[in-house]
Amino acid sequence: MISFANAKINIGLFVSRRREDGYHDIETIFYPVKMYDVVEMHAADSYSFETYGIHIPERGDNLCTKAYHLLKSDFPQIEPVAIKLLKNIPVGAGLGGGSSDAAFVLKALSEWNKLNLKAEELQKYAAKLGADCAFFVENKPVFATGIGDEFSEISLDLSTYWIVIVKPDIHISTAEAYSQVIPAAPEVDLCRAIKLPIQEWKYYIKNDFEFGIFDKYPVIQEIKHKLYEKGALYASMSGSGSAVYGIFEEEVNLDELEALGKVFHPVEL
Numbered sequence: 001m002i003s004f005a006n007a008k009i010n011i012g013l014f015v016s017r018r019r020e021d022g023y024h025d026i027e028t029i030f031y032p033v034k035m036y037d038v039v040e041m042h043a044a045d046s047y048s049f050e051t052y053g054i055h056i057p058e059r060g061d062n063l064c065t066k067a068y069h070l071l072k073s074d075f076p077q078i079e080p081v082a083i084k085l086l087k088n089i090p091v092g093a094g095l096g097g098g099s100s101d102a103a104f105v106l107k108a109l110s111e112w113n114k115l116n117l118k119a120e121e122l123q124k125y126a127a128k129l130g131a132d133c134a135f136f137v138e139n140k141p142v143f144a145t146g147i148g149d150e151f152s153e154i155s156l157d158l159s160t161y162w163i164v165i166v167k168p169d170i171h172i173s174t175a176e177a178y179s180q181v182i183p184a185a186p187e188v189d190l191c192r193a194i195k196l197p198i199q200e201w202k203y204y205i206k207n208d209f210e211f212g213i214f215d216k217y218p219v220i221q222e223i224k225h226k227l228y229e230k231g232a233l234y235a236s237m238s239g240s241g242s243a244v245y246g247i248f249e250e251e252v253n254l255d256e257l258e259a260l261g262k263v264f265h266p267v268e269l
Contacts, residue, residue, distance in 0.1 A: 001042075001112055005104040007035040007095040007266065008135065009165070009238045009245050011156075011194060012205040014186035015178070023131075023147045024178060027190055028239075030096075030132065030148075031156065032139045033163060035266035037089050037097055039064070039104050041112065044082040053087035063102035063129055070125055071109050078113050090262070092171030094209075094239025096136070102129045103136035132239075143191055156194060161233070162248045166223045168261035170242040172213065177240030180212020198247060201234040210237050220244060223260050230254060 089097030
């Protein structure tokens with residue numbers, strides 16, 4: 001069985017407060033993009049996991065393995081599988097690649113073993129793996145609150161626009177990103193702001209992570225400026241970075257940005 005685990009971008013990201021449990025409440029919009037990792041699953045005598053493509057830093061069990069064991073703990077009848085993951089979505093980029101991989105493993109295991117889990121059930125399992133993991137179960141644009149795990153569906157369609165993503169050779173951990181942020185109540189209603197013409201988003205829709213990250217990694221800010229110079233209607237760092245995306249009315253030549261990072265051209269879902 002082969003699954004194509006897509007990425008997401010954040011449109012706006014406000015860090016409103018630090019919670020007593022150490023997490024932060026946020027407000028953001030998750031929007032899916034067709035930029036894929038490939039998750040391949042085969043029957044096996046025992047569970048195994050291999051990865052290819054972009055290097056994944058070693059930090060204990062990967063999310064795919066955690067997803068497998070999480071589901072198997074409630075469904076012992078799940079058969080052992082060998083998972084091979086081809087990484088295309090950059091790591092430490094704010095694009096949700098790891099969370100997406102885990103969500104698609106959960107969905108594939110449910111289908112493979114005929115568990116017939118509903119989307120709501122899969123989302124509950126996914127939420128145990130990562131704050132944004134549950135988003136990838138249904139892959140629809142949502143307004144996310146809480147720690148990024150409470151979703152409200154929104155109407156947003158960027159299919160007529162051209163999106164480009166630029167990822168510099170910088171890895172930013174979530175902990176590093178939050179260490180640069182001073183939580184504050186959002187000054188803008190994000191759900192109302194996205195109803196404005198896209199060219200007006202830059203006046204209202206912000207990513208709170210940018211301010212501290214730009215100071216530490218000026219090249220990320222330079223990428224954003226270059227995207228605007230090239231005619232982007234809106235440009236922003238995605239999530240906690242380091243990837244930056246631009247939304248254009250039509251395709252443009254961005255060869256010169258390759259000196260600042262790897263350029264990706266996903267197609268909208």
